Amino acid sequence: MMMTDEWINIIEQADQLTEMLLTSDVVEAYRKAQDAVYSDAKLAKSIKEFTDMKERYEEVQRFGRYHPDYNIVMKSIRVQKRELDLNEQVAALRIAENDLQQVLDEVSLIIAESVSGSVKAPAGDGFFSSSSCGSGCGTGGGCSCSA
Structure with a gap:
């Protein structure tokens, strides 16, 4: 591929968009x-x-109720998850992640539609999308602490 003035212009505009996103209120809040x-x-x-318990949970899931630690792990992971879910700081992070994901989805959609109405843009959830296919194709994001 040959670097043309058009490609250089696209790269410069992408850099400007990146800088705008990185200095936005949404990214700052995140x-x-x-x-x-x-x-x-x-x-x-x-x-x-919780992350360590998730690993144990996955191991227990392979054997199901036949695993000797099944009941202990199942109860423990539910208790730990609930504690994290009820934490105000974790809740605020999840909201900030969702807000940021929505902005990124909207930017992706605008870029995709500027190329062509038939280009599909990834979307973080099934609710946000006005693309021609009617639903998003992205996997979405969750709180990084529960990944």
Whole structure:
């Protein structure tokens, strides 16, 4: 591929768009919410413990009720998840993630439609989409602490 003036212009505009996104209020709110979660040592420890329990949960799921730790793991993971779900900082991070995802989905859709109405743009959830196919094709995002 040969670098033409048109490609250089596209790259420069993409850089400008990136800078606009990175300095936006939505990204700032996301960064603050993420910092609030991961700078809290107790909360970060809870997230790590939940992540470790998820690994045990996946192991137990392979054997189902026949696994000797099935009941313990199933109860423990529900309790840990509920504690994280009820944490105000985690809830704020999830809201900030959803807000950021919505902005990224909208930008993707605008770019895709500017190329052609038949170009499909990824969308974070099944509710946001006005693309020609009628639904988004992205996998969406969740709270990074529960990934």
